Amino acid sequence: MCDNAAMASLEKDAPAGGAAATPLALNFCGLKFASPIVLLSGCVGFGEEYTRIEGFSNRDAGAVVLKGTTGAARLGNPPHRVYETPAGMLNAIGLQNPGVDHVVRVILPQLDFTETRFIANVSGSTIEEYVEVTRRFDASPIDAIEINISCPNVKEGGVAFGNYPDMSAQVVAACRRVTKKPLITKLSPNQTDIRENARRCIEAGTDALAVINTIMGMAIDVAERRPVIGNVQGGLSGPAIKPIALLKVHQVYEVAGPHRIPIIGQGGITTAHDALEFIIAGATAVGIGTALFYDPLVCRRINEGVAVYLAAQGLANVTELVGTLRTAKDVADCALSG
Ligand SMILES: Cc1cc2nc3c(=O)[nH]c(=O)nc-3n(C[C@H](O)[C@H](O)[C@H](O)COP(=O)(O)O)c2cc1C
Numbered sequence: 116m117c118d119n120a121a122m123a124s125l126e127k128d129a130p131a132g133g134a135a136a137t138p139l140a141l142n143f144c145g146l147k148f149a150s151p152i153v154l155l156s157g158c159v160g161f162g163e164e165y166t167r168i169e170g171f172s173n174r175d176a177g178a179v180v181l182k183g184t185t186g187a188a189r190l191g192n193p194p195h196r197v198y199e200t201p202a203g204m205l206n207a208i209g210l211q212n213p214g215v216d217h218v219v220r221v222i223l224p225q226l227d228f229t230e231t232r233f234i235a236n237v238s239g240s241t242i243e244e245y246v247e248v249t250r251r252f253d254a255s256p257i258d259a260i261e262i263n264i265s266c267p268n269v270k271e272g273g274v275a276f277g278n279y280p281d282m283s284a285q286v287v288a289a290c291r292r293v294t295k296k297p298l299i300t301k302l303s304p305n306q307t308d309i310r311e312n313a314r315r316c317i318e319a320g321t322d323a324l325a326v327i328n329t330i331m332g333m334a335i336d337v338a339e340r341r342p343v344i345g346n347v348q349g350g351l352s353g354p355a356i357k358p359i360a361l362l363k364v365h366q367v368y369e370v371a372g373p374h375r376i377p378i379i380g381q382g383g384i385t386t387a388h389d390a391l392e393f394i395i396a397g398a399t400a401v402g403i404g405t406a407l408f409y410d411p412l413v414c415r416r417i418n419e420g421v422a423v424y425l426a427a428q429g430l431a432n433v434t435e436l437v438g439t440l441r442t443a444k445d446v447a448d449c450a451l452s453g
Contacts, residue, residue, distance in 0.1 A: 151399065202354040
């Protein structure tokens with residue numbers, strides 16, 4: 116495998132104008148992705164936000180995930196909603212969105228489905244709300260539906276659905292019953308055993324897994340002695356979480372791989388080297404979120420770097436690299452760090 120310096124030189128030496136389509140193209144739950152890159156929910160608005168930036172194209176991504184959508188419109192949390200941390204970012208947007216009716220009736224017709232695949236991101240406070248939103252998207256042109264099970268369950272006192280395998284499986288099973296579109300479940304890292312949760316979501320009928328959502332954190336304004344984030348806590352994203360996300364993908368792949376359930380690996384990916392690590396760990400596709408905030412053109416560089424690596428390794432297609440990590444299992448399972 117390449118080291119960082121070698122990868123940087125691969126990115127620099129890559130041909131201009133984007134990588135050849137074929138080595139990067141893949142089939143994801145029956146959908147044709149032109150690239151393994153997936154633009155992540157909450158980081159690209161409703162698919163139109165970055166298209167105003169010169170040089171940016173949705174075509175550089177295999178798929179674009181829309182902002183989390185709920186049954187009714189939500190205004191979101193009080194400010195501050197985002198805060199930069201060392202190598203990362205805290206956010207507590209609070210699922211600001213115009214509601215599923217507006218998304219389906221007004222936003223989806225404006226999207227150009229020839230550019231890329233568009234994936235809805237479904238959120239809810241109750242299982243009934245998840246089902247209602249999923250059903251609306253099922254009757255829309257959207258290509259796939261991702262369910263964000265990190266939301267607080269109001270009936271269970273605000274604990275997140277995704278932190279408990281039982282509750283995760285209930286949401287997945289309920290949504291599965293109302294859609295035949297590819298169903299992706301986005302797993303929370305804020306739980307004891309992500310493998311068990313992945314297993315239960317697969318049994319409940321998910322077609323794919325997204326690993327991972329943000330990791331809860333906080334920051335304090337010491338002058339004011341107040342939390343910086345209006346919601347007190349927020350989700351940490353960006354390079355700070357990459358090693359954690361990578362391990363979670365590796366663990367989930369152990370469960371999902373034998374069932375041929377593909378994974379969208381995500382959490383802090385900013386370079387082709389990062390993307391390759393996730394693919395080798397078991398991700399079929401790789402999500403880019405926070406990196407877009409400071410480099411909206413990052414996808415093209417990552418596509419080019421991955422294509423150069425594949426050529427150098429004599430691999431005809433990126434899927435040949437998925438889950439090719441060489442490891443002694445007893446070493447990987449050792450919980451000791453020192
Ligand atoms: C500002 C912001 C808003 C987000 N909103 C959502 C959301 O609505 N639904 C969701 O499933 N994930 C949401 N996420 C999580 C991202 O989709 C992604 O899983 C996470 O940020 C990790 O990837 P990254 O480190 O590349 O950003 C959001 C992340 C950020 C930074």
